[in-house]
Amino acid sequence: MIDRQFGRVVICCDSCDETFEGERGEEFDSVWPAAKRAGWRTRKIADEWLHGCPFHGVPK
Numbered sequence: 001m002i003d004r005q006f007g008r009v010v011i012c013c014d015s016c017d018e019t020f021e022g023e024r025g026e027e028f029d030s031v032w033p034a035a036k037r038a039g040w041r042t043r044k045i046a047d048e049w050l051h052g053c054p055f056h057g058v059p060k
């Protein structure tokens, strides 16, 4: 899931507490490619995007 804390985009793993934080003021569109390079994956289930950290991979 995607969260926003203090002006930062925070990508949270839906399987554990792992997070990936963007820089302050950085938009999701530029945070996500960086997260993907770090091994994060996403999957759309129904209307919801699930996110998986590098340890969990694509959310089930």
Ligand SMILES: [Zn+2]
Residues within 6 Å of the ligand: 013, 014, 015, 016, 017, 018, 052, 053, 054, 055, 056
């Ligand atoms: Zn995880």
